[in-house]
Amino acid sequence: MDPLRLLTQATFGPDAASLARVLQVGNAAWIDEQINKPVSLHRAAVANLGAQPENRLAIWWQRALTAADQLRQRVAFALSEIFVISDVADTLAGDVLGVTEYYDILVRGALGSYRDLIEDVTMSPIMGRYLSHLRIAKPDPIANTRPDENYAREIMQLFSIGLWQLDQDSQRTLDAAGRPIPTYRQGDILALARVFTGWNYHGALGWFDYTPNYLPMEPWEAFHDQESKVALGERFPPGQLATPELMHALDVICDHPNVGPFLGRQLIQRLVTSNPTPAYVSRIAAVWANDGTGARGNLGAVVRAILLDPEARTGHLSNPAFGKIREPLLMQSALWRAFGASTPTGVYSFSLPDYVLAQAPLRARTVFNFFRPDYAPPGAIAAAGLAAPESQIIDHSGAIKIVNRWYAVAFEQGPINVDLTLVTGLAANISSLLDYLDMALLMGSMSSALRTILTNHLSQVTSPSLRAMDAIYLVAASPEFFVQR
Amino acid sequence: MTYKAIVCLFLEGGNDSFNMIAPRDPAGHAVYAAARGAMAVPRVDLLPIRPRAGADDRAWGFHPAATRLRDLFEAEKCAVVANVGTLLQPTTKAQYLNNAVPLPAQLFSHSDQSTLWQLPSALDNTPHGWAGRMGDAVLAMNGGSPLSPVISIVGDTRLLRGQSVAPYSMGADGSTGIDGAWGGDGARRLQTLQQIQTTTYPHVFQRHIAAVQQQALGIHTLVQAALAGAHPLNTTFPGDPLGKQLRMVARMIAARQALGVQRQIFFVRQGGYDTHASQLAFHAPLLSQLGNALAAFQGAMAELGAEELVTTCTMSEFGRTLTSNGDGTDHGWGGHQLVLGGAVRGRRFFGTMPDLQLNGPDDAGLGRIVPTTAVDQMAATLARWFGVTGTGLHTMFPRLSLFGREDLGFLRA
Numbered sequence: 065m066d067p068l069r070l071l072t073q074a075t076f077g078p079d080a081a082s083l084a085r086v087l088q089v090g091n092a093a094w095i096d097e098q099i100n101k102p103v104s105l106h107r108a109a110v111a112n113l114g115a116q117p118e119n120r121l122a123i124w125w126q127r128a129l130t131a132a133d134q135l136r137q138r139v140a141f142a143l144s145e146i147f148v149i150s151d152v153a154d155t156l157a158g159d160v161l162g163v164t165e166y167y168d169i170l171v172r173g174a175l176g177s178y179r180d181l182i183e184d185v186t187m188s189p190i191m192g193r194y195l196s197h198l199r200i201a202k203p204d205p206i207a208n209t210r211p212d213e214n215y216a217r218e219i220m221q222l223f224s225i226g227l228w229q230l231d232q233d234s235q236r237t238l239d240a241a242g243r244p245i246p247t248y249r250q251g252d253i254l255a256l257a258r259v260f261t262g263w264n265y266h267g268a269l270g271w272f273d274y275t276p277n278y279l280p281m282e283p284w285e286a287f288h289d290q291e292s293k294v295a296l297g298e299r300f301p302p303g304q305l306a307t308p309e310l311m312h313a314l315d316v317i318c319d320h321p322n323v324g325p326f327l328g329r330q331l332i333q334r335l336v337t338s339n340p341t342p343a344y345v346s347r348i349a350a351v352w353a354n355d356g357t358g359a360r361g362n363l364g365a366v367v368r369a370i371l372l373d374p375e376a377r378t379g380h381l382s383n384p385a386f387g388k389i390r391e392p393l394l395m396q397s398a399l400w401r402a403f404g405a406s407t408p409t410g411v412y413s414f415s416l417p418d419y420v421l422a423q424a425p426l427r428a429r430t431v432f433n434f435f436r437p438d439y440a441p442p443g444a445i446a447a448a449g450l451a452a453p454e455s456q457i458i459d460h461s462g463a464i465k466i467v468n469r470w471y472a473v474a475f476e477q478g479p480i481n482v483d484l485t486l487v488t489g490l491a492a493n494i495s496s497l498l499d500y501l502d503m504a505l506l507m508g509s510m511s512s513a514l515r516t517i518l519t520n521h522l523s524q525v526t527s528p529s530l531r532a533m534d535a536i537y538l539v540a541a542s543p544e545f546f547v548q549r
Numbered sequence: 550m551t552y553k554a555i556v557c558l559f560l561e562g563g564n565d566s567f568n569m570i571a572p573r574d575p576a577g578h579a580v581y582a583a584a585r586g587a588m589a590v591p592r593v594d595l596l597p598i599r600p601r602a603g604a605d606d607r608a609w610g611f612h613p614a615a616t617r618l619r620d621l622f623e624a625e626k627c628a629v630v631a632n633v634g635t636l637l638q639p640t641t642k643a644q645y646l647n648n649a650v651p652l653p654a655q656l657f658s659h660s661d662q663s664t665l666w667q668l669p670s671a672l673d674n675t676p677h678g679w680a681g682r683m684g685d686a687v688l689a690m691n692g693g694s695p696l697s698p699v700i701s702i703v704g705d706t707r708l709l710r711g712q713s714v715a716p717y718s719m720g721a722d723g724s725t726g727i728d729g730a731w732g733g734d735g736a737r738r739l740q741t742l743q744q745i746q747t748t749t750y751p752h753v754f755q756r757h758i759a760a761v762q763q764q765a766l767g768i769h770t771l772v773q774a775a776l777a778g779a780h781p782l783n784t785t786f787p788g789d790p791l792g793k794q795l796r797m798v799a800r801m802i803a804a805r806q807a808l809g810v811q812r813q814i815f816f817v818r819q820g821g822y823d824t825h826a827s828q829l830a831f832h833a834p835l836l837s838q839l840g841n842a843l844a845a846f847q848g849a850m851a852e853l854g855a856e857e858l859v860t861t862c863t864m865s866e867f868g869r870t871l872t873s874n875g876d877g878t879d880h881g882w883g884g885h886q887l888v889l890g891g892a893v894r895g896r897r898f899f900g901t902m903p904d905l906q907l908n909g910p911d912d913a914g915l916g917r918i919v920p921t922t923a924v925d926q927m928a929a930t931l932a933r934w935f936g937v938t939g940t941g942l943h944t945m946f947p948r949l950s951l952f953g954r955e956d957l958g959f960l961r962a
Contacts, residue, residue, distance in 0.1 A: 154821070154831060196826035201875060208586045210915065212874035214825040217658070227655055250657060250914075338754075389754050429820055430561070432660055441705060442715040443760065444753050446676055452754055459704045459718035460765035463758065464725040467742075471729040513748045521741040525734075534738065537729060542745045543755040543762070 065508035066091070066377060072507060072548050073335045074098070074371055075134035077398025082134065095371055098135035099175050099364045106171065107164040107278075115160040117151065118415035123164075124425045125412035125480070128397045129405055139174040139367055140167065141393075141425065142334035146327065147185050147223055148431045149194040156194055163426055165278035166190040178327070178352075178361030179318045182223060186215075186314065187280040189265055195219075195431065197260045198281060199271065202289035211289065216256035218431055220248055225322035232349040233342030234325035247322060248296060255295035259313045262288025262306040283307050296320065318361060324352030328366060330437050335367070336376045338388040338451050344375040380549045387549035389454040391434075392421035392466055399473050399540055402504040403482035413479035420469045422457035458546070470540035474533045484532050491528035491535070494519055501539045507549070514544055550690060552805055552858050554813040555931055556798055556846075557680060557708060558791075560839070560865035562823030563659070565832055565878055566885040567868060567905065567918070569615060570629055571595055573608040577905075584871040584907045584916050588828055588878055598622055603631065603898025614833035617840030618887065625895030626847055626856075627887055628959045632903045632911075633927050634867065634883035634920025635665040638951045645913050657880040657917070659823070662866035667708035670925050671947040679928040680814045681711030682945045686937045687812040688713055694809040696768055700801065701816040702794040709816055716816070717768060721793040723800075724772040725765065775807035776800055784849040791819040791842040799849035802859060812935065822865060828877035839863075843889060856891030860960060862931060863887045864924075871905060871916025882913060883920030886927065888959050892934065899957045900926075923952045934960040 067086040071078035074095070086094045106123050113119040131137050144167060149156060151163045166188050173181035185191055192198030197215035221227055229237040229245040236244040264271060264287075266279035271287060283306035292302040298316045300309055317323070328348035332340045348369055355365035370376060379386040390398070396417070407413070417424045423434045435456035440446040445455070458466065473482060490497045498518060502510040518538055525531040539545055568588065572578045573595045582589040595610025596619040611619040621627035635653040644650045653670070655661035667678040677685075684699040691698055697717040699709035709716035719725075730739040746763040750756050780803045786796040794817040801808070801815070819839060824832050843861065850856045868884025883903065889895075900922035903911040913919050925946045932942060933956055942949065949955050 155826070193826075196877065199876075204875070207875065208583075209873055209875040212825050212877065213879040214823075217880070221658060221660075227658065227661070246655065253657075384751065385753050387752070387754065389758065430659075430823075436660065440676075441757060441761075442676070442710045443757060445757050448753060450753065452757065455754075455757060455761075456705065458758070458761065459701075460761060460768070461718055461720040461725050462704075463761045464727065464765050464769070465720075467762065468725070468728040471727075475729075511748075511750070514745065517741060517744045517748065521737070524737065530734075534734075538738070538741060538745065541742060543750055543758040546758040547752055547754040549752060 065503065068503065068507040069377075069380075069549075070094075070371060072398070073376065075138050075401075076128040076394065077401035078504070079401040079404070091377075092368075092372060095135065095368050098133065099368070101133035101136065103136060103172060104131040104133050105168045107161055107168050110164045111161060113411065117158075117160055118413065120160050120164050121415050121417070121424060122412045124167075125397075125414055129400055129412065135367070136171060136174045138335070139331075139363070140171040142331060143170045143174060143181075144426055145334060145428070145433045146330055147181075147191075148428050148433050149191055150426055150428045150430070152427050152429060153194060155196075156190065159190070159276065162190045162276065162278040167426060173363070175364035175367060176362075177359070178323070178363055179314065181363065182219075182318065183311075183314055184280070185223065186219065186310070187263075188278070189276070189281050190278060191215075192263065192281055197263065199264050200257070200261045201271075201287045202258065202261045210254075211257040211261050213253050213257045215260055216253045219317065220253075220256070222431060224317045224326070225320045226326040230322045230325045232321070232325050233346040234329040234349070235342055247320075252295045255293040255300070256313060258289040258291070258293050259295065259300065259309055262286075323361065324349035328352050328370075331366065332370050333388065333437055333451075333453060335370055336388070337379060337386050338453060339385060341375060341383075344373055347373060385448070385450055387547055389452050389458065389546055390548050391423065391454050392457065392462075393417060393423050393425070395466070395540070395545065396421060396469070396473075398505070399470065399536075400480060400482065403484065403487065403536070405480050405482050407480050409479070411479070420465050422462045422465075467541045471537055474537040474540070484529065484536075487532040487536065488529045491531040494522045494531075497522070497532065497535055501535055505539050506544055509549060510539075510544060514542055550811050552811050552855070553935055554802055554805075554815065554859045555680070555683075555935060556795075556815045556817065556859065556861040558843075558861060558863045559663075559706075559816070559818045560822050560863055561663075561818055561820040562865075563867045563869055563880055564822045564863075564865040564884060565824060565828065565869040566865070567871060568832060569612050569618075569836060570609055570885055571612070572905070573597060573610040577607045581905045584905050586873050587875060588873040599896070600898055601896050603629075603900070603902070605902055607902075609898075612833065612836050614837040615840050616837075617844040618836065619840075621840070621844060621847060621889060622896055626891065626893065627889045628893050628895050629898045630886045630888060630922060630927050630957060630959060631898050631900035632868075632883040632918060632920055633886050633900065633922045633924060635662055635670065636920055636923040636925075636952070637670050638948065639923075639953070640919060642910060642913055642919050645919055656882060657867065659866055659880070664707055666864050666866055666924055667706065669928070669946045669948070670923060676707070677710050677712055678706070678708035679932070679945065680708045680816070681714055681716075683711075683932050683935055683937060684709065684714035684812075684814055685711035686932075686941055686945070687935060690811040690936070692809060692811070696771060696808050696810060698810060698812050699814045699816075702797050703816065703818045706816055709814065717764070719772065719797070721790065721797050723776060723797065724769040726769045726773065727766065771808065772804075775804035778807050779804035780853065782849050782852065784845055784852050786845040786849070787838065787841045789838050789842070791817065791838060792845060794818070795842050795846040796849075799846060799853070802850070802855055803853050824869070825874065825877040825879060828873075847889060850891070858891070860888060860890040860892055860931065860934065862889075862927070868918060871907065871912070871918070879915075881917040883911075883918040892961050894959055894961060897959070899959045922957065925949050926952050926954060926957055929955055930957045930960060934962075
């Protein structure tokens with residue numbers, strides 16, 4: 065069931081309308097159509113509802129469950145797990161509109177140019193507060209201070225090139241002695257930290273004026289370090305103003321050959337499979353380097369290539385370990401979309417998913433996200449040399465809390481309700497019921513073993529509505545739903 | 550055989566431990582203050598302590614927010630392991646600057662140094678952390694209890710993984726059972742879930758999820774009953790995340806007999822230490838919370854009569870730069886750690902206090918202090934106390950003998 069697989073990879077979960085559309089126009093045309101859909105932003109909607117943390121999440125759920133630009137929303141969420149900020153941090157707690165505007169940067173830039181996106185991310189005062197490059201002053205020998213290294217380090221380690229030099233297939237490049245080669249040294253960080261000096265809030269009245277807003281930061285030249293610098297092998301001449309020097313540095317970072325394989329591989333992991341073959345990463349890195357029109361870092365083209373790649377479409381046929389463990393938030397959204405979730409109040413209140421699902425949008429504990437791209441749990445996955453990043457947040461306690469959450473979805477109507485009319489109507493015939501749930505939740509891949517277990521169980525449940533709820537709960541609780549293949 | 554437990558408390562982000570404990574004598578403080586600039590704690594604000602040993606005839610003090618830590622230190626329930634860090638062999642500043650000895654990979658990176666703190670230094674590609682290896686070594690002492698000897702309250706971590714043992718991850722709220730098991734239908738639903746979990750699936754990820762669910766529910770019955778039957782704690786813990794985590798550890802220790810275990814290692818975590826910005830505002834409450842939670846935990850151990858049986862150690866991926874960016878500090882290398890408990894030879898410094906002079910003999914640059922004690926030495930000292938003996942210790946820490954003192958002496962035999 066390729067359209068269901070595509071929708072599982074590219075949206076917050078298949079629903080009847082999206083399935084019909086993919087079947088009608090085909091994979092490639094559907095992706096192009098999605099790329100060109102009007103953009104559903106978040107901040108204005110949150111402001112309308114009231115700038116409270118729960119409303120930021122309510123609008124996030126509304127977009128995830130109902131927005132027409134599903135692909136953009138889905139990629140923006142993936143990017144929010146790479147270009148991480150978090151309102152768990154004291155520096156951002158309470159700044160609901162600022163944090164939401166940061167999310168809108170990702171929504172707007174999700175399918176555009178990486179160079180533009182990294183500039184918007186860097187200039188955001190929200191990122192500037194989170195990674196503390198807002199208001200870095202040039203070195204002061206008298207006060208014995210030097211520029212904050214935080215953003216200089218993390219923009220390289222996490223947002224662009226990573227720690228190790230990579231071949232285009234994302235394997236580490238080795239030196240003559242067979243050792244991996246660091247992409248940068250402490251000296252590069254010190255130099256880049258000086259590039260990032262002299263940025264303050266838009267419209268600040270003085271260097272220490274506290275005028276928080278979410279508009280792009282502005283340069284304060286008196287605080288910018290104009291001495292010459294060398295970072296990543298590039299010489300930054302003396303006497304440069306803050307803006308051209310920052311643009312120069314971002315150009316250098318974006319042109320680094322690591323960016324395509326480093327970020328391309330992570331986008332594949334977020335959308336399609338935890339362990340892409342080197343050849344798949346190479347193909348995506350090539351599109352990153354050149355989208356066909358000569359443009360580098362065209363994220364729309366990269367996402368299109370990731371989704372249309374033969375490995376994304378048919379990898380499950382040849383590779384028994386193809387696919388990924390689903391993120392808990394994406395399991396929740398897929399369940400709701402599969403059963404036409406709605407809310408009588410119009411407000412999609414599910415405000416603290418952290419506790420039961422171990423994640424919430426823009427609420428990771430640190431800039432290292434909820435899980436690391438190379439995480440492998442102990443046991444067979446680690447022994448096989450595979451990564452399963454999402455399993456980092458599905459530990460013993462988490463795995464059961466998630467199952468209990470599905471119990472609530474199936475059996476207890478809450479602020480967000482599933483529509484069980486159709487499923488209940490099918491429930492008289494267990495086989496039809498399971499066929500439907502197989503398509504709705506498992507991309508038509510339900511194993512005969514699971515089907516037998518469910519059939520035996522459901523045959524002893526007589527009430528159609530209870531049978532429907534039981535069936536949804538048990539399918540969602542099964543390891544087959546937890547894994548996207 | 551007596552019960553023993555180790556609690557590993559990770560201070561996430563890189564604790565500025567050179568502000569947690571700082572020189573208090575005028576000359577020592579002047580050197581410290583010159584290096585730290587705006588980040589320096591004023592001399593008069595430091596909480597005086599009277600170390601019995603290791604203080605090099607200088608005066609030292611705790612950060613003013615660390616009153617409870619100071620109290621624990623003065624009560625001889627806490628000691629300081631000075632300037633510990635990731636090392637592959639003893640390393641001088643000159644050797645570091647000239648790249649003359651092998652160095653830990655990716656110094657100053659959070660993710661890498663967090664991992665290296667959890668592994669024996671010789672084995673930086675191993676999936677198995679030093680506490681997991683200790684779990685392997687003592688597994689037989691637990692008499693076949695189905696509960697893993699290594700338990701995390703905050704999710705899986707490399708530290709706890711061994712060859713034979715894998716961490717059991719419970720929440721600060723305990724273990725979790727199935728909601729759908731209520732009522733008559735519930736029992737059958739639970740039975741079906743168990744069938745689903747014990748089916749063999751074709752995909753390794755599906756098998757993993759099934760195994761995690763199955764382990765979780767299997768252990769839940771044991772843990773839930775043991776916790777319910779354990780001596781209820783009268784000690785009040787803080788309601789912050791660390792307080793809740795340590796309270797759960799204390800409850801598990803209270804339930805040790807019903808759990809049927811003689812050796813346990815717990816992992817807990819306090820976040821927020823990456824103080825690049827607003828350090829003066831953010832560091833103080835962290836140390837205050839740390840002290841309050843640890844004081845409550847020691848109180849609970851006293852209440853359980855288990856003070857001598859339980860040792861807590863802090864870990865943190867790195868210390869921070871002595872120099873500042875005016876508002877905070879950046880990633881360093883060596884830093885001080887605390888060890889606590891009734892078996893600790895408290896009110897002492899172990900290892901060597903570093904020279905805090907900028908560009909001095911211990912400064913690798915901008916006040917990144919070269920460690921003078923290796924993580925291996927601190928971990929091996931804990932392992933010996935835990936019951937890992939001679940050759941076992943050197944198998945566990947193959948580079949241990951390179952570092953000189955294999956037992957730092959902070960634990961009574």
